[in-house]
Amino acid sequence: MNSFAKLTSVEIKLLLREPAAVFFGVAFAPILVVVLGSIPGFRKPVADLGGARVIDLYVPVCAAFVLAILGVAVVPTALAIYRERGVLRRMSTTPVPPARLLGANLLAGLAMGLVAIVALLAVGRIAFGVALPRQLLGYALALVLAAAAVFALGLVVAAVAPSGKASSVIGNLLFFPLMFFAGLYVPREAMPHGLRQVSDYTPLGAGVQALRDASTGSWPHATHLAVLAGYLAVFSLAAARLFRWE
Amino acid sequence: MDVIEVRNLRKRYGDQVAVHDVSFQVAHGEIFGILGPNGAGKTTTVECLSGLRTPDSGSVRVLGLDPRRDRAQVRERVGVQLQESQLPDKIKVREALDLYASYYARGTEWQALAGELGLTGKLDTTFGKLSGGQRQRLSIALALIGDPRVAILDELTTGLDPQARRDTWQLIERIRDRGVTVVLVTHFMEEAQRLCDRIALIDSGRVVATGTPAGLVEKVSAEQRIRFRPSAALDDRDLLDLPEVTAVEQHGGQVVVTGTGNVLHAVTSLLAHNQIVAAELRVEQASLDDVFIALTGRSDS
Numbered sequence: 001m002n003s004f005a006k007l008t009s010v011e012i013k014l015l016l017r018e019p020a021a022v023f024f025g026v027a028f029a030p031i032l033v034v035v036l037g038s039i040p041g042f043r044k045p046v047a048d049l050g051g052a053r054v055i056d057l058y059v060p061v062c063a064a065f066v067l068a069i070l071g072v073a074v075v076p077t078a079l080a081i082y083r084e085r086g087v088l089r090r091m092s093t094t095p096v097p098p099a100r101l102l103g104a105n106l107l108a109g110l111a112m113g114l115v116a117i118v119a120l121l122a123v124g125r126i127a128f129g130v131a132l133p134r135q136l137l138g139y140a141l142a143l144v145l146a147a148a149a150v151f152a153l154g155l156v157v158a159a160v161a162p163s164g165k166a167s168s169v170i171g172n173l174l175f176f177p178l179m180f181f182a183g184l185y186v187p188r189e190a191m192p193h194g195l196r197q198v199s200d201y202t203p204l205g206a207g208v209q210a211l212r213d214a215s216t217g218s219w220p221h222a223t224h225l226a227v228l229a230g231y232l233a234v235f236s237l238a239a240a241r242l243f244r245w246e
Numbered sequence: 247m248d249v250i251e252v253r254n255l256r257k258r259y260g261d262q263v264a265v266h267d268v269s270f271q272v273a274h275g276e277i278f279g280i281l282g283p284n285g286a287g288k289t290t291t292v293e294c295l296s297g298l299r300t301p302d303s304g305s306v307r308v309l310g311l312d313p314r315r316d317r318a319q320v321r322e323r324v325g326v327q328l329q330e331s332q333l334p335d336k337i338k339v340r341e342a343l344d345l346y347a348s349y350y351a352r353g354t355e356w357q358a359l360a361g362e363l364g365l366t367g368k369l370d371t372t373f374g375k376l377s378g379g380q381r382q383r384l385s386i387a388l389a390l391i392g393d394p395r396v397a398i399l400d401e402l403t404t405g406l407d408p409q410a411r412r413d414t415w416q417l418i419e420r421i422r423d424r425g426v427t428v429v430l431v432t433h434f435m436e437e438a439q440r441l442c443d444r445i446a447l448i449d450s451g452r453v454v455a456t457g458t459p460a461g462l463v464e465k466v467s468a469e470q471r472i473r474f475r476p477s478a479a480l481d482d483r484d485l486l487d488l489p490e491v492t493a494v495e496q497h498g499g500q501v502v503v504t505g506t507g508n509v510l511h512a513v514t515s516l517l518a519h520n521q522i523v524a525a526e527l528r529v530e531q532a533s534l535d536d537v538f539i540a541l542t543g544r545s546d547s
Contacts, residue, residue, distance in 0.1 A: 003348040010337065010345050017336040017372075078334075086331030093296050093326035094392070095318060096349040 003096050004104060011101075011108035014078075021074045025112050028069070029062040030120040037128035049189050052216075056131075057187045059124045060211035064146065064182040064204045066116040071150035072178065073171035075109040076158035080167035083158075089246045098245055106151055113147060134217035138210075142220045145228035146207030150178070152235035153203065159242035181205040188212075200224065203231045248307075249274050249396055249427045250295065255304035257290050264290040266451035268304075272444075277418065277428045279442030281435065281534070287451040288431045289329060292398050295429065296326045309395055322351055325394035327385045329401040329431075335374030339365055339384055342373065343391065350392030363387045363417065379410030386417065390426070397421060400431040415441055435534035445534075449542045459534060466540040467532035472503045472513055474524035484520075488512045500526075 015021050033055070036042050042054035049057065079102065082088050088098040124130035133139035157174065161167030179185075182204035188196055199205030206227035210220035250272035257265040265287040272278040280288050293299045294306050297313030297320050306313055313320045333342055343356040343365075360366050363383045368376065376384065382402060389397055399418070403411040418441055422428050432438055438445050439459045447455045447462070455462055469492070480501060482494045490509040495502040503513055510529055517524050 003345075006345055006348045010341055013341070014334055014336050082334070085334075086328065087333060089298075089328055090326075090331035090333075090388070092298060093321065093324075093328065094346065094349040095321040095351070 004100055007096075007100055007104040008107050011104045012111060015074070015108050015112055018074075021070075021112075025066065025070045025074050025109075026116040026119070029066045029116050030123045032062050032065065033059060033120045033123050033130075034127065037124070037130075043128060052189075054187065055124065055128050056215075057183070057189055057212065059120065059130050060208045060215060061179075061183050061187065062120050063117045063143070063211055064208045065179060065184065066113045066120070067147050067150045067207070068175050068178045068182070068204060070109045070113045070116075071147065071154040072157055072174045073154075073168065075105055075151065076154040076161065076171055077164050077168045078105055079155075079158035080161045081164035083244070083246060084163050086246070092245060102155075106155075109151065110147060117143070131215065133211075133215045135214040135219055138219045139214035142207065142210035142214055142225070142228070145225060145232065146204065146210065149203045149207070149228045149231040149235060152232055152239055155239035156235050156242065159239050159244065178202065178204045182208045201227055203228065247274055248272065249276075249309060250278075250429065251305070251307040252291070252295070253305045255291060255294060255306060256302045257287075257294060257299060258302050263451055265294075265301075268446075268448065268451070268453050270446040270453060270456055272427060272429060274427055275422065275425060276443045277422050277430055277441050279438040279445040280429065280431045280448060281433070281438045281442075281445050281538075282448035283433055283538075286448045288433075288448055289400060291448070292326075292400055292429065292431055293328075296324060296328075296398055297321065322392060323395045325389035325392055325397045325426075327389040327397070327399045327402065329404075331385075332381070333373040333384075335372060337373050338370055339373070339376070340369040342384065343369075343387060346388045346391045352393050356387070356391055359387050359390060362420070377410075379406055379413065382406060382410070382414060383417070386414075386421075390421065394426060396427045396429065398429045398431075402430065402432070403434065403437060411437070435538060439534045447534075447538065447541060449538075454541045455537070462534065462537045463532050466537045468506045469504055469532065470506070470509055471530040472505070472510060472528070473500060473530070474527040475500055476517070477523040477525065478520075480517075480520075480522060484516060485513065488516060 036058050037055045045051045045053050082101065088101065091098040091101055121132060125132055153174070157167055157170050161170055181199040181202035188199055188205065188208060191199060200209065200223065206224040210224040210228065213220045248271040253269050255265055255268040268287065268291055280291060282288050290299065294301050295308055295313060297317050300314050308320055309323055311320050343360055347356045360369065363386060365383055365387060368380060373381065386399070389399065403414050406414065415437070418428060418430065430442060442459060444456065444458055445462060446453050457465065482496065485491050485494045485503055490507045490512045491503055491505040493504040503509065514524070
């Protein structure tokens with residue numbers, strides 16, 4: 001096994017040894033689908049929602065939840081701790097540059113997220129008859145872009161946070177507005193018009209709508225994909241500029 | 247052949263000059279000490295050696311290579327244990343060794359290294375559960391895992407208990423016996439005196455002295471002090487008549503003789519001649535601490 005594969009497998013093991021990361025990053029979203037799906041009213045088609053059920057709307061929101069918690073809380077905190085404790089510094093004395101550790105950590109977080117999203121789609125389908133994404137390619141594209149944008153935002157958090165604790169606080173502060181606009185508290189469909197327009201231009205508002213469109217069989221709207229790509233570009237640049245290795 | 251050559255190294259952070267002017271050479275197979283108080287510029291110096299920082303001016307050569315330009319080769323051949331660089335709490339010793347071995351083209355059999363460092367029984371323990379000494383041993387193992395020609399060890403024994411410190415010293419001697427040139431950064435004078443073949447004494451970013459520990463001590467103070475309790479009364483004058491003796495003090499039955507050269511032999515010969523037995527005989531020599539104070543005029547080692 002080469003060093004990057006080894007590094008990634010170690011990073012996955014380390015993530016799995018953090019009970020909080022496993023609970024919030026992997027288990028929580030599928031459990032949320034079960035909890036919401038258990039509310040009888042959420043399983044009835046609603047005329048105002050174009051005949052969709054509330055649970056149908058919440059499955060993409062739960063997918064966004066996975067990206068947000070891993071992207072801005074779990075992964076950046078791990079990276080900030082690595083910097084704080086000199087793990088990156090130690091690595092920079094070896095032939096393998098510490099950027100690989102960053103890459104491995106992101107990959108481990110994404111792998112965990114993928115497991116959680118596959119699990120919540122399966123739970124939604126099996127337990128509550130939520131249709132699997134009909135426009136699979138569009139869904140994959142929306143998911144990849146949304147994940148990339150949110151994880152890039154997480155890198156900015158890891159870049160500016162002076163410590164693991166600070167990173168965790170910043171990550172949690174970011175998590176709530178991200179998820180508010182994604183429709184965790186009020187689904188986007190139930191948002192007032194103005195709020196929904198704002199939501200369209202937030203990473204996970206655009207992300208959830210793109211996932212939702214692909215779920216129902218249409219190609220994600222170009223505006224939403226463009227918003228995600230824009231955030232990805234801005235956050236990546238900022239992270240690359242701001243990131244310090246020690 | 248010099249393994250490391252540092253010439254007129256200078257490094258500034260903002261308007262803070264960390265290293266003013268540092269030069270030294272390290273020969274193959276030496277344990278070379280970089281000694282000085284906290285904040286003297288030791289760590290910056292070794293960071294320049296390791297290629298982690300670019301000097302503002304001066305030159306650094308390690309194994310004939312430039313640590314910045316020949317970054318990849320230097321990292322393959324120089325093992326570094328930096329101050330305060332830890333590992334993730336949840337990583338197991340086995341995983342850390344296996345992972346770091348994969349970073350190097352010539353990764354050693356880490357099992358043998360783990361055995362040599364007494365880590366075999368701890369392979370399944372996570373880093374967070376290791377004691378300070380065990381962490382330090384793992385750190386050394388990771389610095390040696392690429393089978394380096396040079397090992398740079400920064401503040402290796404800070405925070406260790408006396409037993410762990412002594413064990414670490416033996417370990418460093420074993421590393422040298424494997425043919426690895428060791429650069430040891432420390433602010434413990436005792437450690438440098440005990441371990442190092444040669445020392446560069448650094449203060450406020452400058453080398454104030456270079457040499458063997460004994461040579462440095464001799465340079466500063468050639469005097470030795472001998473204390474003993476004679477079995478019979480002893481006349482100060484008999485002692486002062488010896489050419490090697492410079493001063494004599496007596497109080498409470500204890501004699502303190504200060505002198506130079508082979509003063510110990512002169513005094514013991516005199517005692518033997520007078521059939522006096524010296525009880526509780528002690529010879530005190532200046533230590534590196536004294537050297538440091540003499541050379542810097544300060545006592546905060």
